[in-house]
Structure formats: structure tokens, C-alpha cells
């Protein structure tokens with residue numbers, strides 16, 4: 339698939355998922371109930387980070403047993419993890435930063451890569467390869483809303499998914515920016531609620547977050 343097709347796919351994903359839950363899953367058995375809780379809250383796209391040993395199995399299980407969901411893999415650090423995520427069935431790949439290795443793999447990838455950037459120079463590194471969609475990471479630390487407003491000048495046509503340290507109450511302000519396609523974060527599936535298997539609590543947080551995001555769109 340070409341980068342142009344990847345951009346279209348990412349735009350389609352984020353058009354229907356303005357908020358992207360970033361999930362760190364400790365227990366493999368939590369994958370299905372967590373996904374069901376997210377879905378009951380209106381979330382059908384999620385990113386599972388390869389920070390835990392359960393991640394790849396969870397991606398594979400969700401692709402098999404919840405095939406209607408859109409499941410991406412996050413915290414991909416190198417080519418080996420990229421391939422493992424593809425083998426597990428990940429439908430998009432997210433990286434916290436960009437290296438030549440990852441950017442090259444994304445060119446010839448069956449699913450889109452959303453490379454992480456934190457600076458103008460990193461955006462240009464990806465731009466040279468043809469990338470036009472990026473994760474801004476760690477969003478709050480690298481300038482947040484102010485940085486995104488500044489990037490809108492020189493980088494017309496480039497859109498971001500800010501992630502990292504974004505507090506829930508700030509999400510509508512991020513979504514109000516034209517160069518923000520979506521916002522990612524752990525707030526919709528907080529580690530404490532997963533640890534307590536508080537699935538109803540996660541459903542409630544998702545419903546509230548989606549309502550806040552939708553209210554922003556109608557502003």
C-alpha cells in the first residue's frame with residue numbers, strides 16, 4: 339500500500355475515532371472484557387502498546403474474536419517489533435519517535451505507520467519520506483497546543499495525533515485545532531480501572547470522553 343493510501347486510511351480511522359485509547363495491558367485475560375467495555379462506551383478503535391508481554395497476544399486475540407474493532411499497535415521501537423505487530427494483525431502502527439529503520443518500513447507496510455515526532459526537524463525527517471500524518475509525542479511536554487499552532491504555519495497539510503500527558507479536560511481544546519486529527523491517551527482506560535477490572539467505570543469514562551469530543555465538534 340502506498341503512503342497516499344496510508345494517509346487516507348489514517349484519515350478514515352481518525353474521522354471515526356477522534357479520541358484514541360492507548361492501552362497498556364498487564365493481564366492477557368483482560369483483553370476481551372476491556373475491549374468490550376470500550377466498545378460499550380462507543381470506542382471501536384484502540385491502540386495496544388508493546389510495553390507489556392501480553393500486548394501481542396491481546397492484539398491477535400482481538401483481531402480473531404473482535405474482528406469488527408480497529409486495533410493498532412503502539413510503542414513500536416524497532417523493525418523486529420514492527421514485524422511482530424504485523425504478524426499479530428495490527429491494523430496500524432504507532433511509534434513514539436522516528437528512525438530511518440521505522441520510516442523505511444512504513445513505506446512498504448501493509449498497514450499505515452503513524453510516526454512519533456516532537457520537533458520541526460523530526461517532522462521534516464518524516465516529510466522527506468512522504469509522511470504527512472504524525473503522532474506528536476510527548477504532546478504536553480513538547481509544547482502541546484502552542485506547538486501545534488506554531489506547526490500549522492510551516493507545515494500546512496500535516497496533521498497530528500497529540501499523545502502523551504494530555505489531560506482529559508484539555509482534549510476538546512486539542513480537537514479544536516485544524517491540524518489535529520485525533521487525540522490519544524490512557525485516560526479512557528486508566529491502569530487503576532483495568533487493575534480493578536472496573537469495566538463499567540471504563541465504559542463510563544469512554545462515554546463521557548466521546549460526548550466531550552462531540553461537543554467540541556459542534557462548537
Ligand SMILES: O=C(O)C(=O)C[C@H](O)[C@H](O)COP(=O)(O)O
Pocket residue numbers: 360387412413414432433434501502503504522523524525
Ligand atoms: O510509547 C508510546 O508509543 C506510547 O504509546 C506512549 C503513549 O502514547 C503515552 O504514554 C500516552 O500515555 P498518557 O500520557 O498516559 O496519556
